[in-house]
Amino acid sequence: MSTFKRFRRGVEQLDAEGVVQVLRSDRRGDQAPVLAAVGPMQFEVAVARLDAEFGVPTQLEHLPYREARRTDAASQERLLGVPDAEVLTRLRDGALLALFTSGWRMRSIADSRPGVTLEPLLAAD
Numbered sequence: 001m002s003t004f005k006r007f008r009r010g011v012e013q014l015d016a017e018g019v020v021q022v023l024r025s026d027r028r029g030d031q032a033p034v035l036a037a038v039g040p041m042q043f044e045v046a047v048a049r050l051d052a053e054f055g056v057p058t059q060l061e062h063l064p065y066r067e068a069r070r071t072d073a074a075s076q077e078r079l080l081g082v083p084d085a086e087v088l089t090r091l092r093d094g095a096l097l098a099l100f101t102s103g104w105r106m107r108s109i110a111d112s113r114p115g116v117t118l119e120p121l122l123a124a125d
Helices: 003-017 040-054 073-079 103-112
Strands: 021-024 034-036 067-071 085-090 096-100
Touching (some): 003 021, 003 040, 067 073, 067 103, 096 103
Antiparallel strands (some): 085 096
């Protein structure tokens, strides 16, 4: 089995177990999934397990995002190309998640684009 297939299988398993959430970015493509987690320890666990269980040494690149909100397709279009914001798709359920570099930036973008859907994420998400 190729390294990429082992990597994908490992990432899918970690997502299914809830270790991390896997997001897809049109900007990055399928080769570079975005992993979302509550804290740094979850990322450490994911990297260690990908290496130990799937034989895939993995290096993470940290993204600048600190805030996330659920959004919709119409809002995704309105946020396209906005600095300090990106909309990704959660693979598990297809939910669109808008990511922002800070709470201040998120509020500023929301104020300048009335009608953009930005719903808080619930703990069960």
